Amino acid sequence: MTAIADVRSHPPKKPVMSQRLGTAFLEAEGLGVTFRARGNVLHDSDAPADGRLVWSKSGRLRGVRALQDVSFRLSQGDRLAIIGQNGSGKTTLLQVLAGIIAPEVGRLTAVGRITSLININLGIQVEATGHRNITLRGLAAGYSRREIEARRQEIADFSELGEFLDMPMDAYSAGMRMRLTFAIATAFEPEILILDEWLSAGDIAFKEKATQRMQSFVGRAGILVLASHSPQLILDNCDTAMWLDEGRIRAYGEVRGILDQYNSHSKAVQKPAARPG
Numbered sequence: 001m002t003a004i005a006d007v008r009s010h011p012p013k014k015p016v017m018s019q020r021l022g023t024a025f026l027e028a029e030g031l032g033v034t035f036r037a038r039g040n041v042l043h044d045s046d047a048p049a050d051g052r053l054v055w056s057k058s059g060r061l062r063g064v065r066a067l068q069d070v071s072f073r074l075s076q077g078d079r080l081a082i083i084g085q086n087g088s089g090k091t092t093l094l095q096v097l098a099g100i101i102a103p104e105v106g107r108l109t110a111v112g113r114i115t116s117l118i119n120i121n122l123g124i125q126v127e128a129t130g131h132r133n134i135t136l137r138g139l140a141a142g143y144s145r146r147e148i149e150a151r152r153q154e155i156a157d158f159s160e161l162g163e164f165l166d167m168p169m170d171a172y173s174a175g176m177r178m179r180l181t182f183a184i185a186t187a188f189e190p191e192i193l194i195l196d197e198w199l200s201a202g203d204i205a206f207k208e209k210a211t212q213r214m215q216s217f218v219g220r221a222g223i224l225v226l227a228s229h230s231p232q233l234i235l236d237n238c239d240t241a242m243w244l245d246e247g248r249i250r251a252y253g254e255v256r257g258i259l260d261q262y263n264s265h266s267k268a269v270q271k272p273a274a275r276p277g
Contacts, residue, residue, distance in 0.1 A: 024076045024112035024191045024222030026097070031070040031106035033092055033247075036063040066092040067103070067247045074223050081234040081255055082227040083262055084244035090227045091196065093244065094118055097225060098194045112191030112222055113142065117199055120185040130165035130172075130180055131156075137184045151187040158213065159183040160206075175203065182210060186217040193221035197228050231259055 037060075067089050074080055082090050095101045096108065098116035123140025124133050134155055138148035156165055159179045169177055182201035195218070201210045218224060218237060228234055234241065234255060241258035243251040251258050 022076050022112065022191065022222045024074075025110065026074040026112075026114075026192055026223055026225075027072070027109040028097070029071050029107045029109075031067055031093070031096060031103045031108065032065070033067040033089075033096060033101065033103050034063045034065050065247050067096070070106070070244075070247075070249055072242065072249075072252065074225070076222050078240065079224045079238040080226070081238035081241040081258075082225065082244060083229075083234070083241055083259070084250075085266075088244040089247040090244055091118075092247075094194050094196055094225070094227055110192060114192045114194060115141065115188065115190040115221075116194040117185055118194065118196050120181045120199065124169070124181060126170040126177075127168055129168055130159075130161055133169055133180065134165075134184055137181070138188075141185075141188070143188060147188065155180075155183045155187045158187075158209075175201075175206075179206065186213055190217065190221040192223045193218065193225070195224065195226045198230070198233055234259065 070089075070093060072080070082093060084090050092101070094116070095118065096103050098114060098118055100116070100118065120137075123137045125136060128136065131152075134152055135145070135148055138151070139145070156162075159165070159182075161176060161180060164172065164176065165180075169180070172180070178201040182199060185199070199210075199214055200207050224237065226234065226238055238255050240253065241251075241255040242249055243258050243262050251261050
């Protein structure tokens with residue numbers, strides 16, 4: 001297990017609170033997700049000790065439990081960090097919250113539009129022009145054509161692409177594509193923001209502008225759910241943390257306390273066994 005870096009020597013900034021007045025609400029009740037296996041047959045001795053594999057009576061592997069009995073409630077202004085080792089279920093939970101995959105069991109209730117930055121290339125077609133992709137990406141994210149048109153000029157100005165917006169994106173450099181997708185993804189008002197790590201874009205000069213835009217974007221969110229391995233990013237932006245372990249909530253509470261618990265556990269797991277004398 002990889003520990004999140006020790007944060008004791010890095011005093012956190014005050015978490016970025018929502019700059020918006022609203023009624024955003026997000027509640028998960030007993031969420032469960034199992035990824036189905038396809039034709040694999042394993043012996044009991046091959047099953048991991050954590051018991052996340054699901055077996056049939058005949059010994060056929062049916063799947064792997066990615067999430068089990070995950071429940072929480074968030075209201076306007078809440079900032080939740082999700083931490084845990086790789087494979088703990090963080091990405092699966094974000095995908096459920098974003099509507100990318102549906103839970104097998106449990107219920108998800110949301111009041112307010114959910115904006116996900118898990119895949120900022122969703123809806124992008126490289127053979128289409130930059131302007132056309134502003135429309136396509138906006139529609140894929142659930143915005144109306146009227147909302148998209150209201151943001152078009154601002155997106156164009158921020159991306160600094162000028163006449164290149166009239167050209168197909170397959171003629172763009174990788175940096176130009178990132179500028180445009182970043183500008184589109186952060187152009188709208190997020191009510192419930194689902195974020196997997198922090199976004200940045202472009203060369204050094206553009207990154208500074210992108211960082212400021214990202215901070216403003218996150219600050220405008222009614223609710224933030226952030227999965228990250230960066231302790232400082234978590235402390236700067238979140239007031240509450242959820243520690244996922246093997247698809248279950250292991251701990252939930254004030255962000256620094258949960259980070260300390262997670263780090264202590266990680267260090268204990270990594271500590272080498274003492275050699276016999």
